[in-house]
């Protein structure tokens with residue numbers, strides 16, 4: 001059985017994530033707050049935003065709300081996700097472009113009107129790039145660097161690797177606790193065991209190719225990003241960013 005990131009094109013997996021997992025991600029609000037803070041502190045004037053692997057567009061929408069003059073491009077390669085983004089972003093007509101683009105392909109930037117040249121002041125990505133092999137992650141970070149305007153910022157809210165199985169166990173426990181608490185709040189009577197089964201036996205688990213956040217920050221520095229750091233970390237959930245000089 002070959003399991004790769006295309007599992008996201010499955011409607012059931014997309015809906016399970018959007019309705020059963022996204023809202024329960026531990027420290028989700030803090031991750032968004034950190035994203036907004038680092039974007040705000042970056043030198044670029046925010047006029048053009050890219051949300052990479054946008055899902056239903058949660059990250060880009062928050063930025064559009066904070067930067068009323070800005071426009072945003074949302075890309076994803078999952079039709080169910082793009083449909084959810086269209087619904088979520090229905091009130092932003094004129095400021096948004098929603099595109100079916102697979103960024104695992106090296107020519108993905110040619111889908112943009114200006115091709116692969118500097119054109120975005122902010123590029124964000126949430127829980128998406130960890131499906132790419134490490135070599136492709138590094139190429140992608142370089143392509144993102146090229147797409148940024150000078151002073152522009154890349155922020156990745158991402159699932160990263162633990163260094164030890166002990167660390168992974170800590171993350172799994174915290175993540176399950178958070179999902180169970182969220183399910184209880186929404187009145188679900190599913191047992192913890194059932195929730196674990198659903199969480200860890202879906203194909204998206206097998207499509208993960210996690211890399212330590214330290215390595216990923218080093219890759220960004222090697223490419224030329226500055227002010228690179230992991231600005232928030234909760235076990236395997238990290239918010240890291242870098243600025244194009």
Ligand SMILES: C[S@@+](CC[C@H](N)C(=O)[O-])C[C@H]1O[C@@H](n2cnc3c(N)ncnc32)[C@H](O)[C@@H]1O
Nearest residue numbers: 008053054055076077078081102103104126128
């Ligand atoms: C876990 S969801 C995250 C969605 C959203 N960014 C969020 O923060 O909630 C991962 C998303 O990345 C998209 N994705 C994964 N690989 C992709 C690729 N190669 N090209 C475009 N989108 C991709 C999936 O379709 C899915 O919508």
